[in-house]
Amino acid sequence: MSLLRHRKALAAVLLLVAAGLTALLWTAEKELTVRMLYATQGDRYDTAAYSQLRQSPAAGLKLERRSLEGLGARQLRSYDTIVLDPNLDGHLTGEQRKLLADYAAGGGHLFLENAFADDFPLEVLGAAALTPVKAPPKEKLQAAALSPPDKDTGLLAYPAVGLNEQGIQQLLRLFTETYLRHDTAGTLSGFSWGQGIVPGTAQPLVTLDGTALFTLNRYGEGTVFFCGALLPSRYYPTGYDLVSGMDGTLGFDRLAAERNASLQPVTGAKYFNRLALKTEPSFNFSFAAGSALLRSEYAAFVSKEKLGYSVEKTYGPYGRPAMAHQNHFEALEAIRDGEGIQWTELLKKYNQIPSFSLVRSAFTWQRWQESVVVHLNTGTNDKPAFAGETPNSFYSSGTRLIGADGAVRGAYYPGSPSLGDPITLPYRAAPALADVTGDGRADLIVGSADGTLSAYPNLGADDAAYAGQQLPQGSQRPRGSGRACLCDSPAESRSRWASTPALRRTI
Secondary structure (H helix, E strand, C coil), X not given: CHHHHHHXXXXXXXXXXXXXXXXXXXXXXXXXXXXXXXXXXXXECCHHHHHHHXXXXXXXXXXXXXXXCCCCHHHHHCCCEEEECHHHCCCCCHHHHHHHHHHHHCCCEEEECHHHHHHCCHHHHCEEEEEECCCCCHHHHHHHHCCCCCCCCXXXXXXXXXXXXXXXXXXXXXXXXXXXXXXXXXXHHHCCCCEEEEECCCEEEEEECCEEEEEEEEECCEEEEECCCCCCCCCCCCCCCCCCCCCHHHCHHHHHHHHHHHCCCCCCCHHHCHHHXXXXXXXXXXXXXXXXXXXXXXXXXXXXXXXXXXXXXCCCHHHCCCCEEEECCCEHHHHHCCHHHHHHHHHHHCCCEEEECCCCCCEXXXXXXXXXXXXXXXXXXXXXXXXXXXXXXXXXXXXXXXXXXXXXXXXXXXXXXXXXXXXXCCCCXXXXXXXXXXXXXXXXXXXXXXXXXXXXXXXEECHHHHCCCCCCCCCCCCEEECCCEEECCHHHHHHHHHCCHHHHHHC
C-alpha cells in the first residue's frame, strides 16, 4: 500500500507540474521574432538592400545593421540569420569567413548574394564546383518570350524542394518567368549571369542547363542560401533613393557605351526623338520589386525554420492598412461622371478603405492637341539657359502661351495614340512672330495642320494670365495675347492676310 500511495503522489505531482508548465506556456509573453543582422563593412552599406529589408512585410522581423568587424561568435549566435552587405565582397578576412561558416554550422541561416561565390569554401555552399553561367543568346531569350502563356518559357527549371523552401522557389519562378516573357528584345543576354553551382549537398531551386542558379545548402544545423545574379539584381538602380543597388560592371556600362557610341545626329527637333537620347542608369521597377520580394521571402523562410510558420503584413498604397485601394481620377471623363464618388460608395458598401491621388493635371484619355509653348530664358542673352521642364509640365514641356480664351491650341491629332506611341502625322503647331496690327509689337501667328491660320494680337505683359502656371525661377512672364482671328481654309487665309500690310511685309 505504501508503494501504491507513493506512485499516486508522484503521479499527482507530475500532473501538477505539467499543468503549471502548460499554464506558463499559454500565459507567458513570448517574442516570436526573427532576428536578422545586416552585416556591413564599417559604415559603408548598400541602401537598396537595407531599405528593402527595413520595409519588409514579414511580421516579426527584427532587423539590425552592424559592422561585421569586431563581432565574435557569441554575438553572431544571437541572430537567427545574417545577410552580408555586398561591400563586404573581397574584404572578408579568413577569421570572418570561419566565424560565418561556424555560425551556419551551429544553426544559423546565412544569405549570400552571387558576388560571395568565391568567398567561402565549396562545402559551405554545398557545391561540387563553381562555374560561370553563360548568358542565353538573344535569339533564345526572344524565343522564350513567345512561348505559350499557360506554360513556363522552358529556359529555366525548378526542381522539387522541401516545404519551407517552396515559398522562395515560387517567388523566383513567378518573377523569372514573368520577366522572360516580357523581355521580347532579349536584353538579359547582354548582362552577366554570375557564378553558378554544380550541386554537391546543396538543393537547387532554379537551374539553367543543369547549372544551379539559386541553391539552399543545409550545412550542419543551419542553412546557406546562395543567390543567382538575376535576384537580388545589380543590373540597374533598385534602391528607393532611385540611385543605389547598381553594379555597372555587370553589363550596363558596356551596353550603354556601345549604344551611345552608335548614336548619330538626327535632323529636326531632337527633344522629341527619345531614341536619340543617351542611355544612362535609371531606376528599374521590375528588378527593384523582385529583389525586395526575394529578400522578404527569405525572411519568411527563416521564420518557418525557426517557428514553423511565417506571417506577412498586408499594406495598401503608401503603407495604408490592409485592403486599401488606390485610384486615379485625373481623367476628365472620370470627373465628369463623378466616378470618385461612385468608387467611394462602392468601397463603403464592402467596408474597405479608399486611397486617392491628388489631381494636378486633368486630361482626356488619348487626346492630343497642337499647342504653343515657350522655353523661357532664365539666363542672359549672352549666356541663355532655357527651362523646359517645370512642375506642371506633365505630358508636355515649357510654359503654355495664353490668349484671351485660354491656352493657345490648334487641331486635335486624329486617332487615339497612347502615351509613348509614335506621332507619325505632321500635327505640330507652326508659330511665327509678326506685327500684324501695326502697333510696333510682335503678334503671334499660328498655323495648324488642319489648314487654319490664327493671329493673336500682343496685349503686353499680363501677370494674371499666367497665374495658373508655375514658371521657372528668375524668368519673366510671356506677353499676353488677344482673342484669335481664325481663317478656316488655306485659300481664305491667303486672301484675308493679303490685305494686311504688316503681314504682307513679313511674308
